[in-house]
Amino acid sequence: MPLKTAQQMFSLPGKLTGVGIKLKDMTQIGQFEEDLYNEPGIQIVSMAQVRGTILNLISSAKVMANSVAVIAIFIALIGVVNTILMSVFERTQEIGVMKAIGASRPGIFKLIWTETVLICTFGGVLGNILAVLGSGLVERSIKMVLPYAPSGQLVSIKPDLLVGAFVGAIVLGIVAGIYPAWRASSMVPVEAIRRGE
């Protein structure tokens, strides 16, 4: 059937380019597709193919999102190590004085380590709050951009994800704090005091 004839049949001249067909007996779908494949000028796309394509896209998106998350975690780890290390260097004299007045090596290690874990825990709480608040904004933005967005909820943050992110932030703090804490605790008091002057 020529395209123009089909457009006239459905009273949609110049607009109709595809027709959806629903079978009463779904077991016949394979045979129906086979029959239509032989018709010239018609392209057949079954829902199974559409679903497969969407699932492929979703799994690719998941791999992408996970890769971005891993890279983000790595960058966050480097960022936290760098920030705490800078803070340790800025407080070199303070650490030297603490050692002079009696702070032990494990005491200084514990101090810096605890500080890092507390900062990361606070970051985890703040991140979760921002994620929950930001998800509504992201959802609205997607729906504005996508022409045929589904009516249901697109972005959903489940409680286990929030708990995972929070625990992840604490673990990140525990790992990231080790090196700066070790550097601080290894400072020789007299050198630390003089370096800070």
Place this chain on the structure above:
Amino acid sequence: MSKLVVKAEKLSKTYKLLAEEIAAVNEVDLEIEPGEFVSIMGPSGSGKTTLLDMIGCLDHSTSGRLQILGEDVSKMKESRLVKIRRGQIGFVFQDFSLIPTLTALENVQLASHFAGMAQDTTKSTALLEKVGLGRRINHLPKQMSGGEKQRVAIARSLVTSPQFLVADEPTGQLDTKNSSEIIGVFKQLNDEERLTIIVATHDEALGRQTDRAVYLQDGKVVSYS
């Protein structure tokens, strides 16, 4: 007879600068009795601070022998030195070295915390009152004058009830009025409590108030008075 607070025998500290060896302290012999108020004097670079760092168990000697309260600390490990520092020695630094985010009271309590002592607010407050800062206990260092900061540092150095104080240029950043007040605090501690005090200084006014002065030049003791 009670133990000497400090006994140094041919105590030396050398630093390597490229291929050259520089002797900051060169074969110093020194004995300090309990209850003495001693000043270590000399021009800049004479080795006063280096000698004081070794006496304060903050640094090791390169050679010679150093006994603090009868214990040989010359080759002692850092973990043992920490225990001596926190229990036996009080420190006062030229730049006060207070923790800027802590109040006067908290700065004093910090030393007792590191010494593993119970957080005794009464003792810390009493020490701040003793140095004339009873009304400033909840002030931050940035809200205090140089003299007041140095008084907090003195109170901090006393909170662990040390056997002796070491003070490195304690009046170095103070004006004449504040200097004489700080000297007065040291003198009072020495006179009333027989606390041994060792100060490194070029402040002649402070030197005159001490029982005796040890003069250093190029790392060597050139005279005792």
